[in-house]
Amino acid sequence: MLKHAGCGHNPSSIVSTREGQCALLCPACPQPGKNLPTDWHCAAPEKRWLYAKFVALDANFHLHCKNVSSDQVDPGLSKGWSYFVEETSYEVFIEEHKYDTQERSTCSGHNAVNMADSKKSHGLATTGVGAVGCARHNLKLPCGTGDLQKGRLTLRKLIEAMKASMEHDTKLRELKACIEMPMITKWECDNSKCNPYEIRVATITQASVQLELARAEASELQARNDVSPHPEVSASTLISSGLELEEQQRLLKTDISSLGSHPTDNQLAKLQERTNALKRCIDNWQSIQLLFMPSVARLRDKDVQPGEPAKVEEMKLFLPSEFCDQASCPNKLCEHEWKLREAQAHEALRDLRHFLCLHTHLYKFKDTNVCGQVANTHARTTISQTDRKVSTATEKYRVTRAALFSLSPLLGKEGWEDTLQLLKTEDI
Numbered sequence: 001m002l003k004h005a006g007c008g009h010n011p012s013s014i015v016s017t018r019e020g021q022c023a024l025l026c027p028a029c030p031q032p033g034k035n036l037p038t039d040w041h042c043a044a045p046e047k048r049w050l051y052a053k054f055v056a057l058d059a060n061f062h063l064h065c066k067n068v069s070s071d072q073v074d075p076g077l078s079k080g081w082s083y084f085v086e087e088t089s090y091e092v093f094i095e096e097h098k099y100d101t102q103e104r105s106t107c108s109g110h111n112a113v114n115m116a117d118s119k120k121s122h123g124l125a126t127t128g129v130g131a132v133g134c135a136r137h138n139l140k141l142p143c144g145t146g147d148l149q150k151g152r153l154t155l156r157k158l159i160e161a162m163k164a165s166m167e168h169d170t171k172l173r174e175l176k177a178c179i180e181m182p183m184i185t186k187w188e189c190d191n192s193k194c195n196p197y198e199i200r201v202a203t204i205t206q207a208s209v210q211l212e213l214a215r216a217e218a219s220e221l222q223a224r225n226d227v228s229p230h231p232e233v234s235a236s237t238l239i240s241s242g243l244e245l246e247e248q249q250r251l252l253k254t255d256i257s258s259l260g261s262h263p264t265d266n267q268l269a270k271l272q273e274r275t276n277a278l279k280r281c282i283d284n285w286q287s288i289q290l291l292f293m294p295s296v297a298r299l300r301d302k303d304v305q306p307g308e309p310a311k312v313e314e315m316k317l318f319l320p321s322e323f324c325d326q327a328s329c330p331n332k333l334c335e336h337e338w339k340l341r342e343a344q345a346h347e348a349l350r351d352l353r354h355f356l357c358l359h360t361h362l363y364k365f366k367d368t369n370v371c372g373q374v375a376n377t378h379a380r381t382t383i384s385q386t387d388r389k390v391s392t393a394t395e396k397y398r399v400t401r402a403a404l405f406s407l408s409p410l411l412g413k414e415g416w417e418d419t420l421q422l423l424k425t426e427d428i
């Protein structure tokens with residue numbers, strides 16, 4: 001290899017070979033000092049793209065290397081001279097970053113990445129290989145290839161880069177249609193100008209609404225206007241934990257229905273424990289609820305069915321939206337629920353879109369890549385799990401929208417139905 005790269009007869013010995021020196025550079029990509037004009041870095045802003053280099057990251061999770069030897073017994077011959085990175089400094093880097101947790105990718109295309117951590121890595125020196133290459137000609141970059149040490153670190157970098165590129169791509173497509181060209185040119189020449197590609201629509205989440213409500217309550221506390229009947233629970237906390245309980249009920253219901261016809265004792269035990277815990281939480285919550293909404297007591301009595309007690313996952317919580325048309329409920333509580341529900345509806349829609357994309361992707365992936373019985377069964381299980389998530393998100397959206405619908409006349413809300421429309425089955 002040294003001979004081929006012209007380093008074999010180096011008068012100062014082969015030890016002076018630089019990192020990556022023996023790698024073949026892509027002749028078609030821009031290589032400073034080789035195929036670029038000398039003044040390339042002074043090019044006018046509108047010509048700079050000519051000298052851009054596109055790199056891509058790729059990884060293989062199946063290239064296992066068993067832990068049967070050591071560097072002492074079987075040392076590597078090249079010390080980062082060509083495509084593989086130099087081992088010692090790479091290991092130092094890995095050691096330094098070993099506690100970084102890998103952020104889960106939400107992109108459906110990166111399921112392999114998410115699963116990389118969970119795969120068996122026992123007795124393996126490496127679980128795969130990741131490489132950086134030029135995107136157009138697929139020539140690997142010098143020192144651009146590294147082992148995946150338990151699949152984690154190289155991947156983290158890989159995901160960061162991929163994510164950035166995906167984000168860029170979507171934003172670009174979304175916005176290209178609606179931005180004026182002069183704005184783009186201005187920004188491309190001078191990055192300090194207002195960036196026309198930046199998305200400025202803030203998405204509402206339940207967490208952000210909860211924060212807003214908590215802040216409002218904090219200022220009420222300061223002004224000593226606080227009228228909360230409970231020393232520790234505020235009105236907004238009550239409502240948001242009510243919504244949380246509702247969500248838990250929904251999840252429990254899905255998990256019970258997906259149990260299959262022959263559940264194991266272990267599965268049943270786990271579900272029973274979850275049910276018990278949820279029951280305790282609901283009981284606690286209901287006792288506090290009475291302090292805020294005394295009229296609920298009467299409704300609860302009316303709702304009691306003789307005979308068997310109600311199933312935990314079907315217990316009625318009587319949030320303001322469920323009874324505001326039958327009994328009185330403090331306006332403030334309705335207002336809190338409205339705000340949280342609005343955010344919840346948006347979140348449910350986001351989840352739904354995500355799982356639908358995932359579903360389509362999994363189908364395509366299964367058709368093109370999966371063969372063999374075990375893999376097929378596995379793929380089918382994943383798909384049916386995604387299916388369940390789609391229906392949970394759908395149900396969540398419908399329940400939330402119905403709640404908004406019953407609250408809206410009371411609070412005089414209008415126009416919300418334009419964005420949060422009725423979700424029909426044929427739309428999914």
Ligand SMILES: [Zn+2]
Pocket residue numbers: 026027028029134135136137138139
């Ligand atoms: Zn190239």
